Amino acid sequence: MVANRPLTIAAARGPGSSAMFYLAAAVSDFYVPVSEMPEHKIQSSGGPLQITMKMVPKMLSPLVKDWAPKAFIISFKLETDPFIVIDRARNALEIYRHQVVVANILDSRRSFVVIITKESETKLLLSEEEVGKGIEIEEKIVDDLQSRHTAFIHDKN
Numbered sequence: 001m002v003a004n005r006p007l008t009i010a011a012a013r014g015p016g017s018s019a020m021f022y023l024a025a026a027v028s029d030f031y032v033p034v035s036e037m038p039e040h041k042i043q044s045s046g047g048p049l050q051i052t053m054k055m056v057p058k059m060l061s062p063l064v065k066d067w068a069p070k071a072f073i074i075s076f077k078l079e080t081d082p083f084i085v086i087d088r089a090r091n092a093l094e095i096y097r098h099q100v101v102v103a104n105i106l107d108s109r110r111s112f113v114v115i116i117t118k119e120s121e122t123k124l125l126l127s128e129e130e131v132g133k134g135i136e137i138e139e140k141i142v143d144d145l146q147s148r149h150t151a152f153i154h155d156k157n
Contacts, residue, residue, distance in 0.1 A: 076102045
């Protein structure tokens with residue numbers, strides 16, 4: 001018997017529109033499984049090294065489709081090429097069907113992002129004065145996303 005049946009039922013239904021998932025940007029798209037890591041230092045005397053890496057599992061799809069289909073979900077898209085970042089962000093919205101992608105470029109990620117939705121692109125930029133005051137771009141991102149989430153909740157209710 002389940003100790004807290006109402007809580008279990010609510011959890012099984014998944015979070016509603018009042019939930020927001022702010023997904024951290026992936027540090028890497030690839031990894032070496034622990035089972036394949038060497039136990040000791042790799043010796044250079046063995047010659048050139050070849051490493052086969054595995055892809056990090058994508059969690060966005062099950063989050064949107066299965067775990068929290070009614071929630072407000074934000075992902076990140078970091079690129080090194082400014083000419084492809086917006087298209088990649090829009091592609092992610094189309095594939096995963098979530099609400100927002102925060103798109104940024106590696107070189108300017110601390111001062112400039114673009115908030116991408118199906119309907120809009122909003123540029124957030126720190127001024128030199130804001131940088132001098134120690135303001136971080138995340139403050140602007142969170143303020144923007146909080147407003148969007150509030151509107152999302154009102155639209156769903």
